[in-house]
Amino acid sequence: xxxxxxxxxxxxxxxxxxxxxxxxxxxxxxxxxxxxxxxxxxxxxxxxxxxxxxxxxxxxxxxxxxxxxxxxxxxxxxxxxxxxxxxxxxxxxxxxxxxxxxxxxxxxxxxxxxxxxxxxxxxxxxxxxxxxxxxxxxxxxxxxxxxxxxxxxxxxxxxxxxxxxxxxxxxxxxxxxxxxxxxxxxxxxxxxxxxxxxxxxxxxxxxxxxxx
Numbered sequence: 001x002x003x004x005x006x007x008x009x010x011x012x013x014x015x016x017x018x019x020x021x022x023x024x025x026x027x028x029x030x031x032x033x034x035x036x037x038x039x040x041x042x043x044x045x046x047x048x049x050x051x052x053x054x055x056x057x058x059x060x061x062x063x064x065x066x067x068x069x070x071x072x073x074x075x076x077x078x079x080x081x082x083x084x085x086x087x088x089x090x091x092x093x094x095x096x097x098x099x100x101x102x103x104x105x106x107x108x109x110x111x112x113x114x115x116x117x118x119x120x121x122x123x124x125x126x127x128x129x130x131x132x133x134x135x136x137x138x139x140x141x142x143x144x145x146x147x148x149x150x151x152x153x154x155x156x157x158x159x160x161x162x163x164x165x166x167x168x169x170x171x172x173x174x175x176x177x178x179x180x181x182x183x184x185x186x187x188x189x190x191x192x193x194x195x196x197x198x199x200x201x202x203x204x205x206x207x208x209x210x211x212x
Contacts, residue, residue, distance in 0.1 A: 002027060002081040002208070003102060005088070007178065008109025009171045010164075011119040012193045013200060017109075018085040020201050028078040031085040032065055039068050046071060062093055070100045090174050094181050106182040107207055109193040113168065120164045124153035 002025060006014045015031070022029035039047030040054070046068045053060045069087075072078060084103075088094040097103070122135040126146035133140050133153060140147050157163065182188040189207040193200055 002083070003104045004082070004208070005084045005103055005106040005182075006086065006109065007106060007175060008086075008193060009111070009116055009175075010167050011116045011123075012109035012111050013197070014085050014109055016197055017200055017204060018083050020197065021204060022083050026077075026080065028072075028075070028080075028082040029085060030069070030072060030078070030082055030087075032069070032087045035068050035072055036060060036065070039071075044071075062096065066093070066096050066100060069097075073101055088178065091177055091181055094178055103182075103187060105208055106188045107204060108179055108188060108190050110190050111193040115194065116168060117161070117164060120159055120167075121155075121161055123159045124155055126151050127154050 004021075004027070006018055008014045018029050018031075021027065036047075036050050036054070040051045041047070046064065050060045050064055050068065053064070065087075073082065084097075088097050118136060119134060122137070124133045124135065124140075124144075125131070126133075126148065128151040129146065129148050131146055131148055132138075133146075140153065142150075144153055145151070146153060158167065179188060189210065191200065191203050191207055
């Protein structure tokens with residue numbers, strides 16, 4: 001059984017790698033955004049509580065996020081192993097997570113800031129089918145058009161340079177102490193997130209198999 005956490009800034013490739021690893025090892029791929037949306041869609045009591053905060057434009061409180069996560073971890077697929085994608089985001093969340101479940105390995109995705117900036121500002125999305133492209137790393141066959149339906153691609157507001165720099169700054173401020181938190185427990189490993197998905201995936205496998 002693997003209980004893994006992926007940490008890394010926006011654009012580091014956590015989502016891509018989490019999907020690959022979860023499929024290969026039959027792990028439940030858990031991200032808090034997906035969990036919240038699923039709980040709201042299912043109209044569960046916790047989902048309705050979260051919907052009230054979201055409808056009012058408030059952040060969903062950590063306590064409620066953790067209760068939704070704990071409920072999800074009790075489902076059969078998660079009891080066989082899981083991968084947390086981008087959670088926890090701060091020390092308080094990490095300490096609360098410790099009270100819910102043990103974690104076996106934390107992988108920190110390391111990538112230069114200038115490359116991250118290019119990745120994020122180069123991201124384009126199809127507003128119709130939600131397929132994500134990148135002008136540098138995954139361009140569409142026809143410039144500016146979705147491969148699936150020909151719809152004109154758009155750049156999300158938070159992928160413009162100003163918001164991207166703000167997101168990266170917030171991540172750096174919150175994550176530095178979190179890395180120390182897991183380093184002290186001896187379960188933190190760093191992964192070079194540059195290169196192709198296949199190259200990064202191979203590095204992740206080596207870190208997960210490392211018994212140290």
